[in-house]
Amino acid sequence: MTDDSGRPRRPxxxxxxxxxxxxxxxxxxxxxxxVSLPLAAGVAAYGLVFGVLARKAGLSIADVALMSGIVFxxxxxxxxxxxxxxxxxxxxxxxxxxxxxxxxxxxxxxxxDLFQRTQxxxxxxxxxxxxxxxxxxxxxxxxRGGANIAFMVGSSLVLYVAWLGSTVAGRVxxxxxxxxxxxxxxxxxTATFLALLMGMLRGKRxxxxxxxxxxxxxxxxxxxxxxxxxLLGGLAGATAGALRRDx
Amino acid sequence: MTxxxxxxxxAMAIAAYAVRAGGLLIGRRLPQSGPVAEWLREVPAAIxxxxxxxxxxxxxxxxxxxxxxxxxxxxxxxxxxxxxxxxVLAVLGARYLMMGL
Numbered sequence: 001m002t003d004d005s006g007r008p009r010r011p012x013x014x015x016x017x018x019x020x021x022x023x024x025x026x027x028x029x030x031x032x033x034x035v036s037l038p039l040a041a042g043v044a045a046y047g048l049v050f051g052v053l054a055r056k057a058g059l060s061i062a063d064v065a066l067m068s069g070i071v072f073x074x075x076x077x078x079x080x081x082x083x084x085x086x087x088x089x090x091x092x093x094x095x096x097x098x099x100x101x102x103x104x105x106x107x108x109x110x111x112x113d114l115f116q117r118t119q120x121x122x123x124x125x126x127x128x129x130x131x132x133x134x135x136x137x138x139x140x141x142x143x144r145g146g147a148n149i150a151f152m153v154g155s156s157l158v159l160y161v162a163w164l165g166s167t168v169a170g171r172v173x174x175x176x177x178x179x180x181x182x183x184x185x186x187x188x189x190t191a192t193f194l195a196l197l198m199g200m201l202r203g204k205r206x207x208x209x210x211x212x213x214x215x216x217x218x219x220x221x222x223x224x225x226x227x228x229x230x231l232l233g234g235l236a237g238a239t240a241g242a243l244r245r246d247x
Numbered sequence: 248m249t250x251x252x253x254x255x256x257x258a259m260a261i262a263a264y265a266v267r268a269g270g271l272l273i274g275r276r277l278p279q280s281g282p283v284a285e286w287l288r289e290v291p292a293a294i295x296x297x298x299x300x301x302x303x304x305x306x307x308x309x310x311x312x313x314x315x316x317x318x319x320x321x322x323x324x325x326x327x328x329x330x331x332x333x334x335v336l337a338v339l340g341a342r343y344l345m346m347g348l
Contacts, residue, residue: 038331093255097262098265184338237289242282
């Protein structure tokens, strides 16, 4: 099941045979782009909301463009709006960003097999793009037996453009289409992660570790601020899964 | 853009990149086999469960119905977009009915 041989196994019947590594990477890149287009619409809905709130919080158009462009992390950017002021507190904002995004340490570490054949500079550039949705799609692809870092880059670029464009548009226009949850867009993300998770289910032995991960995450989400619950639930579930494997 | 806001955004960008690059560095340093490698292999599914479970819990009955529909359609069809679409429609329908409209 784990794929330690060099070439990823691809499910059959997917167009032309791919022989060369570069062609393979290009195919994965475009596949990542394509698969992410529907999610980009959901991301853009939240981007518009962010832009509108950013205007109220006193961010200029240039502030919004720069923040979306070089920070590129929805959850931390929303938190930043609550701390923003005429003279924004840089240290507090940096610490909040660090705390909200600590889960990315674990997520980027889990990508290491994909980064193995990537050159060092390219890997450090690509890791800037890591985001929840693209990471989840990429892990879903890994579970199916074929993935490449080009897939994550393609997926991330679509979401990057959607996020940057929609946050700036929301800031300029000053009004969003409405509450994304009214359109069910909030659940679209949950459904995406859940459906990808289904592809990772290997059988009964996953039940206990997944239940532990869920219980810890739910408990943490009730008592801790921000996104700590993702990190804690992930740590607990992975540890339970690894122990179970040994037993 | 003021110097203060530029400084603040740069500070945020450094923090956001630090966690991502930190993960890349840690991933490279960790052993390629043995218990730690096994543990890292369990991380993706565990993280996804931790993302999803509180959302469903907080979303109440509508989200639970949506989750069940998503899982069922994904299991039967293996089609990501069909599953997401069915789940979203189920949630919208449930919310609509529960609001008594």
